[in-house]
Amino acid sequence: MCGHDGHCTWVLGATSKLMEKISLIPSDKTIRLLFQPAEEGVGGAFLMIQEGCLETVNEVYGAHNLPVKPTGKLLVKSGPVMSQSTRIEITVSII
Numbered sequence: 001m002c003g004h005d006g007h008c009t010w011v012l013g014a015t016s017k018l019m020e021k022i023s024l025i026p027s028d029k030t031i032r033l034l035f036q037p038a039e040e041g042v043g044g045a046f047l048m049i050q051e052g053c054l055e056t057v058n059e060v061y062g063a064h065n066l067p068v069k070p071t072g073k074l075l076v077k078s079g080p081v082m083s084q085s086t087r088i089e090i091t092v093s094i095i
Contacts, residue, residue, distance in 0.1 A: 006065050011035050032057060 011033050018031060034053055038044050069075060
């Protein structure tokens with residue numbers, strides 16, 4: 001389960017916390033919070049990037065939930081993680 005509602009909640013929660021500390025963010029810096037729709041099929045990040053969502057962006061941080069891990073654990077890894085989906089087709093023949 002991807003939990004898109006969880007992702008929206010994270011972005012809204014991060015926005016709320018950032019707004020509480022807005023005076024601490026340098027005026028020459030921009031923070032952009034993105035929600036990637038349709039990452040499982042056509043669309044997702046590819047179309048967002050084509051439309052310019054990363055223009056002038058210097059750093060990107062992402063998160064994904066993984067419900068099978070224990071509550072309260074944060075898993076961190078450098079580089080891409082859970083960054084693509086694919087489709088396979090399996091044919092089962094009973095002999």
